[in-house]
Amino acid sequence: MNELARFAASLIAADRCVHVQECPDGFHDKAYLFRTNYGREVxxxxxxxNAGVVHHTIASEVVTMHYVRNLLSTPASMVLAWNYRAESNAVGAEYIIMKRPKAYP
Structure with missing residues (x-):
């Protein structure tokens, strides 16, 4: 979690995350709201x-958000970073990091 918070902060030009809030659980993933020392959120x-084959589920979600956002011109979160291979990243887990949607409570 610490490495994920550090990496998320670096993506939006912040020094560190100062608050982590768990969002309501989904069936296939855990979601967290990270707030940085500058007030930016991801x-x-x-x-x-239980999500299934992780590299398929992560890649599918990222591609779907890109399609909805860019080709259908429908509001969707912008993906800042993602990785579907836990063994190949410093976080040690698969993840998607995205901008916080404005309508999110």
């Missing part, structure tokens, strides 16, 4: 073990 999603 949503980080980490898949649950």
């Amino acid at each position: 949503i980080c999603k980490v898949p649950n073990p």
